[in-house]
Amino acid sequence: xxxxxxxxxxxxxxxxxxxxxxxxxxxxxxxxxxxxxxxxxxxxxxxxxxxxxxxxxxxxxxxxxxxxxxxxxxxxxxxxxxxxxxxxxxxxxxxxxxxxxxxxxxxxxxxxxxxxxxxxxxxxxxxxxxxxxxxxxxxxxxxxxxxxxxxxxxxxxxxxxxxxxxxxxxxxxxxxxxxxxxxxxxxxxxxxxxxxxxxxxxxxxxxxxxxxxxxxxxxxxxxxxxxxxxxxxxxxxxxxxxxxxxxxxxxxxxxxxxxxxxxxxxxxxxxxxxxxxxxxxxxxxxxxxxxxxxxxxxxxxxxxxxxxxxxxxxxxxxxxxxxxxxxx
Amino acid sequence: xxxxxxxxxxxxxxxxxxxxxxxxxxxxxxxxxxxxxxxxxxxxxxxxxxxxxxxxxxxxxxxxxxxxxxxxxxxxxxxxxxxxxxxxxxxxxxxxxxxxxxxxxxxxxxxxxxxxxxxxxxxxxxxxxxxxxxxxxxxxxxxxxxxxxxxxxxxxxxxxxxxxxxxxxxxxxxxxxxxxxxxxxxxxxxxxxxxxxxxxxxxxxxxxxxxxxxxxxxxxxxxxxxxxxxxxxxxxxxxxxxxxxxxxxxxx
Amino acid sequence: xxxxxxxxxxxxxxxxxxxxxxxxxxxxxxxxxxxxxxxxxxxxxxxxxxxxxxxxxxxxxxxxxxxxxxxxxxxxxxxxxxxxxxxxxxxxxxxxxxxxxxxxxxxxxxxxxxxxxxxxxxxxxxxxxxxxxxxxxxxxxxxxxxxxxxxxxxxxxxxxxxxxxxxxxxxxxxxxxxxxxxxxxxxxxxxxxxxxxxxxxxxxxxxxxxxxxxxxxxxxxxxxxxxxxxxxxxxxxxxxxxxxxxxxxxxxxxxxxxxxxxxxxxxxxxxxxxxxxxxxx
Numbered sequence: 001x002x003x004x005x006x007x008x009x010x011x012x013x014x015x016x017x018x019x020x021x022x023x024x025x026x027x028x029x030x031x032x033x034x035x036x037x038x039x040x041x042x043x044x045x046x047x048x049x050x051x052x053x054x055x056x057x058x059x060x061x062x063x064x065x066x067x068x069x070x071x072x073x074x075x076x077x078x079x080x081x082x083x084x085x086x087x088x089x090x091x092x093x094x095x096x097x098x099x100x101x102x103x104x105x106x107x108x109x110x111x112x113x114x115x116x117x118x119x120x121x122x123x124x125x126x127x128x129x130x131x132x133x134x135x136x137x138x139x140x141x142x143x144x145x146x147x148x149x150x151x152x153x154x155x156x157x158x159x160x161x162x163x164x165x166x167x168x169x170x171x172x173x174x175x176x177x178x179x180x181x182x183x184x185x186x187x188x189x190x191x192x193x194x195x196x197x198x199x200x201x202x203x204x205x206x207x208x209x210x211x212x213x214x215x216x217x218x219x220x221x222x223x224x225x226x227x228x229x230x231x232x233x234x235x236x237x238x239x240x241x242x243x244x245x246x247x248x249x250x251x252x253x254x255x256x257x258x259x260x261x262x263x264x265x266x267x268x269x270x271x272x273x274x275x276x277x278x279x280x281x282x283x284x285x286x287x288x289x290x291x292x293x294x295x296x297x298x299x300x301x302x303x304x305x306x307x308x309x310x311x312x313x314x315x316x317x318x319x320x321x322x323x324x325x326x327x328x
Numbered sequence: 329x330x331x332x333x334x335x336x337x338x339x340x341x342x343x344x345x346x347x348x349x350x351x352x353x354x355x356x357x358x359x360x361x362x363x364x365x366x367x368x369x370x371x372x373x374x375x376x377x378x379x380x381x382x383x384x385x386x387x388x389x390x391x392x393x394x395x396x397x398x399x400x401x402x403x404x405x406x407x408x409x410x411x412x413x414x415x416x417x418x419x420x421x422x423x424x425x426x427x428x429x430x431x432x433x434x435x436x437x438x439x440x441x442x443x444x445x446x447x448x449x450x451x452x453x454x455x456x457x458x459x460x461x462x463x464x465x466x467x468x469x470x471x472x473x474x475x476x477x478x479x480x481x482x483x484x485x486x487x488x489x490x491x492x493x494x495x496x497x498x499x500x501x502x503x504x505x506x507x508x509x510x511x512x513x514x515x516x517x518x519x520x521x522x523x524x525x526x527x528x529x530x531x532x533x534x535x536x537x538x539x540x541x542x543x544x545x546x547x548x549x550x551x552x553x554x555x556x557x558x559x560x561x562x563x564x565x566x567x568x569x570x571x572x573x574x575x576x577x578x579x580x
Numbered sequence: 581x582x583x584x585x586x587x588x589x590x591x592x593x594x595x596x597x598x599x600x601x602x603x604x605x606x607x608x609x610x611x612x613x614x615x616x617x618x619x620x621x622x623x624x625x626x627x628x629x630x631x632x633x634x635x636x637x638x639x640x641x642x643x644x645x646x647x648x649x650x651x652x653x654x655x656x657x658x659x660x661x662x663x664x665x666x667x668x669x670x671x672x673x674x675x676x677x678x679x680x681x682x683x684x685x686x687x688x689x690x691x692x693x694x695x696x697x698x699x700x701x702x703x704x705x706x707x708x709x710x711x712x713x714x715x716x717x718x719x720x721x722x723x724x725x726x727x728x729x730x731x732x733x734x735x736x737x738x739x740x741x742x743x744x745x746x747x748x749x750x751x752x753x754x755x756x757x758x759x760x761x762x763x764x765x766x767x768x769x770x771x772x773x774x775x776x777x778x779x780x781x782x783x784x785x786x787x788x789x790x791x792x793x794x795x796x797x798x799x800x801x802x803x804x805x806x807x808x809x810x811x812x813x814x815x816x817x818x819x820x821x822x823x824x825x826x827x828x829x830x831x832x833x834x835x836x837x838x839x840x841x842x843x844x845x846x847x848x849x850x851x852x853x854x855x856x857x858x859x860x861x
Contacts (some may be wrong), residue, residue: 051676052672054669055673058669068703120603148606250694256789410755411753425769439754490753
């Protein structure tokens with residue numbers, strides 16, 4: 001095949017080269033182009049295979065994570081069974097592993113954080129999406145809110161320890177609960193700040209997608225700005241806003257360092273939102289390197305497995321909802 | 329026909345199950361301008377893209393039949409060889425935005441990793457730009473990005489880019505539909521110049537353009553090659569009633 | 581009638597002010613953190629702080645050189661692993677929009693993006709630390725590279741999706757082979773978008789602590805051997821912040837300033853780059 005082409009290259013269109021001084025150079029250039037092609041074609045095939053391999057690697061990576069977690073938590077699943085999830089006591093010294101305090105701790109901190117952050121994140125979304133979509137003022141707010149997500153979680157934790165814990169302690173002694181400072185409430189406060197950007201940025205983009213014809217229709221009927229927001233924008237965007245809140249929740253569930261540093265790290269079942277506690281992530285962070293027997297380690301990994309499954313389900317629902325919203 | 333460059337025999341093309349080019353037989357002579365016309369969706373662009381095997385880049389696109397270049401079926405060659413031999417210019421000018429005007433002209437060499445001697449390089453750039461009547465306009469701004477030019481200049485740059493590879497055939501996919509009238513006439517003038525060295529196949533939905541620039545015209549309708557004849561012949565005395573209807577404007 | 585309209589208008593105005601107030605309240609924590617950390621940490625930073633390793637409790641002075649060097653090495657190795665993998669996977673996704681593997685790959689990238697960092701740490705422990713027989717900087721880098729991947733892949737895919745098809749066609753029509761079309765045309769044209777993704781992913785992992793707890797582990801001494809445990813800035817901040825000693829808190833404040841400034845500058849720089857380097861198409 002390439003034989004015929006070399007032949008062609010030499011009998012290349014002669015007149016066309018008239019303007020080029022030396023016919024020879026152009027001939028040899030074309031010939032060189034063709035000669036190189038053999039190697040290029042091999043490279044092309046190799047490159048295509050490599051790309052497919054890359055796609056495959058990502059799938060293998062995620063399934064590898066899942067399988068590793070399942071395999072390594074097998075001892076605990078076998079020995080402890082479902083008791084594990086509902087057991088109220090976690091006492092590695094006595095070989096008792098009940099994860100319920102951590103499940104409760106995770107749910108409490110995450111939902112408390114969500115409740116605290118929603119008014120703020122939705123306000124940012126409405127502010128940037130509807131009231132002031134342009135101008136330096138809103139771009140300042142937008143960039144600052146985005147930077148909230150950029151601050152490392154260990155720094156939130158450190159700041160929380162140094163600044164927030166004393167404030168909460170004073171507050172607690174005023175309302176008459178044990179002034180520990182650390183605890184589920186403090187962790188929720190920190191988390192609430194950390195998850196604002198996720199719901200805010202998604203909320204902003206869905207609010208900007210509201211067709212102006214809808215809004216104008218409502219204005220034309222004499223609605224005030226707030227009435228337009230309440231009766232047109234919020235109903236139109238509610239699935240998108242909900243997806244943003246789910247993404248925030250996904251973040252909150254898996255957040256480790258900041259929570260670990262201010263939650264108080266006890267394995268007792270929390271009795272109020274001011275009690276110290278532990279989340280699934282924080283107990284793994286604290287005890288993983290100390291776990292000295294196989295069941296203990298495996299019980300911790302099972303927490304990781306639960307965390308992986310829960311965050312994945314929450315995130316996937318969020319992505320599905322937003323996918324459906326943008327397709328509509 | 330003597331001196332046939334491109335020859336299709338029972339050629340078919342599909343998008344999935346959609347049969348868009350139906351059993352086309354055509355022989356295209358060397359150093360002629362061939363216009364391919366027909367209403368939109370008639371398969372003319374698909375047919376053009378089959379000649380240099382661009383069609384198969386679209387997912388789900390397939391073809392069968394024979395498409396010969398100088399007597400050898402292009403579907404037996406590697407697409408890279410085919411495309412080095414058959415250049416293409418698109419509907420919208422598409423210079424490489426990351427390359428300068430100079431590098432855009434020799435993009436075929438540069439991106440293929442072929443090192444050119446400086447003299448050769450300059451000669452190819454100048455020669456190619458002169459062939460498309462762009463040299464005088466851009467010779468002082470060769471280092472600027474290609475996207476800095478006007479639409480008509482960009483399209484001529486794209487033609488220069490194809491010419492620089494010294495192909496045998498140049499395919500044009502509605503090359504002037506995105507251009508203003510003045511740029512259009514500049515490009516049309518080029519066709520006459522270029523046919524001394526190359527065979528030009530031009531897809532157009534503009535009948536006047538087909539009549540102005542081509543030696544022979546092929547009329548496609550619903551995926552079929554209805555008529556293929558001398559341009560003058562076709563426009564004055566069409567053999568098929570569908571061609572008659574089309575050129576008299578009874579459907580578009 | 582008139583009063584009811586006035587009532588509605590006032591209500592609308594009131595709500596608007598509440599929303600503006602709440603929106604700007606979000607800025608307060610960030611500014612408070614910035615202000616406090618810089619105030620507490622900036623005075624601790626000096627030449628000795630940057631070039632010495634920590635001293636035992638009770639001795640004055642000491643620095644964070646081990647964590648600084650460690651962070652650079654761990655992040656660097658993670659980037660070397662993740663950038664080519666991520667960009668090529670992104671290319672794969674943008675080139676194969678409909679195949680079954682692409683569908684699963686995209687799903688997996690979505691999943692990976694949401695995986696808590698502590699879980700990545702556990703997995704890296706079993707993939708790297710156990711087989712290698714001990715904690716090592718390399719295992720930390722692997723953990724961080726897994727966290728970088730989704731960001732690099734997503735930004736590459738999104739950027740390349742925005743490039744017009746005509747660009748690829750122009751290149752293919754010149755007889756340029758597929759791999760050169762990708763490497764010489766597609767990737768250079770999407771360079772700014774891909775670069776911003778890479779920089780964002782580095783900013784993200786620079787502050788990650790959880791995946792390093794059971795991989796890089798930490799090391800009070802300066803080392804450049806990636807098969808040995810190694811310190812990093814976030815690990816040092818975590819260890820020292822939760823310690824009872826004031827000297828160590830001081831080190832942690834100083835380290836926090838450096839980490840915070842690095843991460844924020846990288847983020848802001850990324851924003852500027854994406855605005856400045858956009859190629860006109």
